[in-house]
Amino acid sequence: MAASQDDRVGAVETRGIEPVPDTERHGHPGQMFWTWFAANISILGLPLGAALVSFRGLNIWQAVIVAVIGSFGSFALVGALSIAGKRGGAPALTLSRAVFGVRGNAGPTLITWLSRLGWETINTTTAAFALLALLNVAFGVRQNAVLTVVCLLVFIGCTLLISGLGHATIMWINKWATYAFGVLNLVVIAFLAATVAWDKVFQAPAGPVSAMVVGTGMIAAGTGIGWANAGADYARYLPRQIPGRRLVAASAFGAGIPLVVLISLGSLLAAGQPDLASAADPVSAINAMLPSWMSIPYLIAAFGGLLLSNHLSVYSAGLTMITLGIRVRRTVAVGLDVVVTFAGGIYFILIAKDFYGPFITFLTLLAVPITAWVGVFAVDLMLRRSYDRVALMDVGPTSRYWFRGGVHWSALGAWVVAIVVGLLFTEAATSSTDVWFAGPLSGTWVGTNGLGWVVTLALAAGVYALLLRLGGATARADEPSEPPLPPHTLAEPTAQESA
Template structure:
């Protein structure tokens, strides 16, 4: 009888269940077929939880500041969030095929050395988001302590308390991210119900305070504002997560359909984002002072009585923590892809140390926070979308990844190419980045502009479509250079 054949008398094969009492031993090496038992619903909860963050409120306020009314803002939020996370879902397909994290699979596209550039960009993105999450989470705890214990909410006046708040947030992050995939999926699922419910309760109260006459009288903005808004939301949400798509989907069963992976990411993230971004835009439309606030999150807190402020701050802390869980887990895998020969859990700790130092700087030293945050995510959208353009074109022709070659960094690797670099992919990525920055303006405020690209005043640049130009140029150039054939020619086993 063939080895895999069963009779009706055979007992059912045992199904491995997640062991939540020990951390994930696997690093970036591809997951064996037998261990891929995941389903799209797992990913739905993971992405839903990761996007319950109150950082969506400033994005909603930004849409109103661009001149849109609430209905336009809701449309823009839906297009930007659902659309950008559909890209995350597309990258997830590669994770199901290869069973490895996104940037590890990217070695097959760029070469084991050529992949270092995209990996560094991805790590910078993850560390940046984690620093923002940690700093904002600590601010939420400081405000909560002020309400419940009467302490001073000013971090610079209470530096020891601020450090304690950072340590609490970091400790909660490592407790989940360090444990690994199975534990992370379970925590994200159940936390979604808890913090999702709190978001609804707090949101209901905030809606009841809105000046509906002011909302109704807000005129519609120009189509240019809508176009810019879609780009802003896409850059601030799904684009930042695109190169992490395969990090969670690597445990998905080979039987899962590609469309289900796209839908799980798009809907899982899109639903909470539209709710939170829409809430931010509604509040800003009802109170014009929010659009001019330097810290819209703190400004919203000032509108609340204490009995609502407490659940608001708890919700804020929880949502930021859920986002950070996934980001730190992904950053740990990305760190290992750079060639660090350490256990995954140690990579998580290393990344958390970096983001803790960044959070300390933001909270205790820096005088500005959200301005650089928006500028930061806008700039990183360019190299990330350039990577997406090349990687997706490569996926068209590549159905399998050689597991051994992905882990082989020597000259004998199938993915060594020439000098460790796949020049067509790397050149397309680099050219697209240059094009993207030519259309970009790095503006922190009216008085502070980091740089202005030579084509920033064109229709593409002035409408915030630098990331779209980057995506199109990267994919088109790589395709023209034979990118689709590159995957087929490798003859993966």
């Protein structure tokens, strides 16, 4: 099938959240491989691996097993949820209207948007650190407030260019930039491996099996779970007839390969550098392990890897913003998004005293509602065969997805219950003396080991499945109630919205 005129490399994608017609579907599952490979070759995988050794007490063999299960498993879930994009041709949170109702979907959509903003702020801040270090090494320019702002703007400008152009350009860059930065990363990895304290690595005792369970959950939460609500955004242009299993495999292997390498290396490095897991500036901490002449290629690789991850997040955030009801073109939504992340980068670098602490706190809190959405959405996806494309864009009472007062109460109720219970097991803190939130069950084994999100996922899926069964739900095939929407148009307000 032919691609639309605007979904081509170098052209600005004008499509917003409206479903892609079958006549404009194109591509192959391999695109999902490159999408998730590109998103996961950033250096943030190294501190995750270091945390397995420094904080969980695992040896290298246990860390590798945990990395494989956590990375491949969590991104297999991302691939499975991206099947919804292939079926419905729309972004994940737009398709979520069919699950939660056009009004009930507001909560999950807002949480998702905040999650994307958080990841983008982390990427932007880390990339600015890399660029500042590069300028210092190459030209002897020392960090100051003005230079920090300039570095943030450079990274944001690159992100805006790629994300603003849209889907086709992103897919093209994901593939070819991954080759370039992948090779550069391999060179850096080889030199980092030379710094490993191998005697300490092989003398390290094995940690308990319970620590492996916790470590697997930590890796999954820090990698695939954060992307679970974005998979459909990139699969929505793919033809319907592509087997879902190929999307699952492409996503799992695309992300799993670089993540296992980086997490394993981080685990090795932690044997001699235990402070890596909690470094305030992970870029500088890793750079200090390399010969001085390797700093420039390392910092370029760090900057590029973060850019490849960030433009995906910004693209998804723009679509999520439109789904929230902010009636702007996709390109404008992307621009608004990077303005917010620029402000976040200023805060992290120039105001906040700790970089990694707020990062972990951010992951801890948002993992709960995101996994609750994943549980509900996954159960619905197992029952659903198609989506009503017109109803997805109709946010008034005439929509098939209006349900009762605009809310599908079974889905929203399961989501809320799972969040409440998950938060009971959750503690969010930047340090032992700076606790942001602590649930009454956060001191239990589940809570102290950061597994509240697992309870949330299982409970959301279970409660929603039970409520559907009690309501007599069966497999659904929501065929369009009228001809498909015309391509390349922003959704116009319905009569109910205008009123």
